[in-house]
Amino acid sequence: MKQPRKSDFPVSQVRRYLEPGPIVLVSSALAGKTNIMTLGWHTILEFSPSLVGLMISSGNHSFEMIRESRVCVINLPTTALTETVVRIGNTSGRSIDKFAEFGLSADAASAVDAPLIGECHANFECRLHDDALVDRYNFFIFEVVKAHVAASPKHPETLHYTGDGVFMVSGKIISRRSMFRPEMLG
Amino acid sequence: MKQPRKSDFPVSQVRRYLEPGPIVLVSSALAGKTNIMTLGWHTILEFSPSLVGLMISSGNHSFEMIRESRVCVINLPTTALTETVVRIGNTSGRSIDKFAEFGLSADAASAVDAPLIGECHANFECRLHDDALVDRYNFFIFEVVKAHVAASPKHPETLHYTGDGVFMVSGKIISRRSMFRPEMLG
Numbered sequence: 001m002k003q004p005r006k007s008d009f010p011v012s013q014v015r016r017y018l019e020p021g022p023i024v025l026v027s028s029a030l031a032g033k034t035n036i037m038t039l040g041w042h043t044i045l046e047f048s049p050s051l052v053g054l055m056i057s058s059g060n061h062s063f064e065m066i067r068e069s070r071v072c073v074i075n076l077p078t079t080a081l082t083e084t085v086v087r088i089g090n091t092s093g094r095s096i097d098k099f100a101e102f103g104l105s106a107d108a109a110s111a112v113d114a115p116l117i118g119e120c121h122a123n124f125e126c127r128l129h130d131d132a133l134v135d136r137y138n139f140f141i142f143e144v145v146k147a148h149v150a151a152s153p154k155h156p157e158t159l160h161y162t163g164d165g166v167f168m169v170s171g172k173i174i175s176r177r178s179m180f181r182p183e184m185l186g
Numbered sequence: 187m188k189q190p191r192k193s194d195f196p197v198s199q200v201r202r203y204l205e206p207g208p209i210v211l212v213s214s215a216l217a218g219k220t221n222i223m224t225l226g227w228h229t230i231l232e233f234s235p236s237l238v239g240l241m242i243s244s245g246n247h248s249f250e251m252i253r254e255s256r257v258c259v260i261n262l263p264t265t266a267l268t269e270t271v272v273r274i275g276n277t278s279g280r281s282i283d284k285f286a287e288f289g290l291s292a293d294a295a296s297a298v299d300a301p302l303i304g305e306c307h308a309n310f311e312c313r314l315h316d317d318a319l320v321d322r323y324n325f326f327i328f329e330v331v332k333a334h335v336a337a338s339p340k341h342p343e344t345l346h347y348t349g350d351g352v353f354m355v356s357g358k359i360i361s362r363r364s365m366f367r368p369e370m371l372g
Contacts, residue, residue, distance in 0.1 A: 013349070019226045020346035020354045021207010040205045043229035045241050045323050053239065053325070055231050079360075086362045090370055133319065137231050139239070141323070160206035160346070160356055163199070164371050165363030168206045168356040170346050174265075176272045177351030184276055185350050 001081075003105060003118040004150035011050040011144045017076050017122050018052060019044050020170055022158035023085060025075040026054065027106075029114045030065040034106055035093035036117065037062040038085055040161040042074075050144040051129060058138050061093040070128040071112035072142065075120035079157040079169055084119075086165075111146040121156045122149040187267075189291060189304040190336035197236040197330045203262050203308050204238060205230050206356055208344035209271060211261040212240065213292075215300045216251040220292055221279035222303065223248040224271055226347040228260075236330040237315060244324050247279040256314040257298035258328065261306035265343040265355055270305075272351075297332040307342045308335040 018024070027036045041055035052074065056063050066072045077085050084102050091098065099106045105118030109125045116123040126142035133139040150156075157171035177185065204210070213222045227241035238260065242249050252258045263271050270288050277284065285292045291304030295311045302309040312328035319325040336342075343357035363371065 016348045016350075019207070020348055021205070041230045043239060043241060044227045045325060051323070053229060055229060082360065082362065083365070086365045090365065090367045130322075132322075136316075136318075137237070137327070139231060155348075155354060158354075159360075162202045162206055162341075164202075165366045166359055166361045168341060168344075169358045169360060170354040170356045172355045173352055174268065174345075174355060175352045176268065179269070179272045179276065180351045181276050 001103060001119045004121060006123070006148040006150050009122070009147040009149035011147050012048045014050055014052070014124055014144050014147055015044045015047065017149070018042065018074070020158065021160055022076060022170070023161045023167070025077055025085065025088060025117055025120060026056070026062060027073045027075060027115050027117055028062050028065045028069060028071070030069045034097070034099055034115050035062050035065055036088050036098040036104070038089035045141060049129070052126065052142050052144060054140045054142060056138055056140055063138070066140065067134065069113065071114050072126050073109055073112065073114045073116050074124040074126060075117040076122040077159065078121050079159060081119060082159060082167070085159060109146070116148065122147065187289060187305045190307060192309070192334040192336050195308070195333040195335035197333050198234045200236055200238070200310055200330050200333055201230045201233065203335070204228065204260070206344065207346055208262060208356070209347045209353070211263055211271065211274060211303055211306060212242070212248060213259045213261060213301050213303055214248050214251040214255060216255045220283070220285055220301050221248050221251055222274050222284040224275035231327060235315070238312065238328050238330060240326045240328060242324055242326055249324070252326065253320065255299065257300050258312050259295060259298065259300045259302050260310040260312060261303040262308040263345065264307050265345060267305060268345060268353070271345060295332070302334065308333065
């Protein structure tokens, strides 16, 4: 699979990729093992610090790995990875090594001890910022401490999960920039 | 503007409309006044009870109205309402009545004291479930107590905000249902 060339991206602007609500792949590492899960329940919480909230169901093998390591990487797949996304979501890291099984490249992150998925369009390295709602809601608040984004395409086709095996696809763009007040842009 | 005919929808399944990450319109009421804001920072948190987290920036006029009334309605606009969505996001309820200004119909909700926006594809009536993170992150956890959804189209074109005046459009569908384990569906 192709690995897009990525550059550093400002962490305060990750909303550009996450606010539209795509399915993401969350990668983690603990005690020499890695894992990947699919995740659709996330939201931006703040520009700076760059905060993102993730609901990671405690039934996932990744849950304890992330809770203990206190880091993860949020990876953005495009529709080129649709089948891989589905396979990742339908298997468990308890029984397989997902990087090996699905032929994905585990690249070294620069700020956290968890692997980047090389084939994804963007990778956001995250450190746990607040675990106040982990026990009650499995809701983790992370700070994005480093972001890597492919320069092209500018607006890749992303997958947006509706449940029941069905994804909506985003990628078509409409701009209404001229209708915005200047202070609402950026 | 056209008002779609809506039917009751199971609150445990609102993820079908919200998990894909669309821009939503949040309507509220307090002391005889109503308001509407645009919101892109939200996530599903649980199927049952049907929990949704919304980050409502405290700079919004709606913030105090919702905090005091402890209810709101999450309304799902389609691309047919694009210009209205942009106008709602670029004005403040401090100076205008948005329902009147934008020709929107304030329909009565059945379970909460806040108006439904008749022109939207779906309306989710919400009651505040947990305000533990409101002071720290402006993050409200609501329970969806009643849902109304238009029967058609099944997958409407929705708006997904990227910042800077640009929206991605979702609507095209791909199904990979046959690749899912049975327990992952539904």
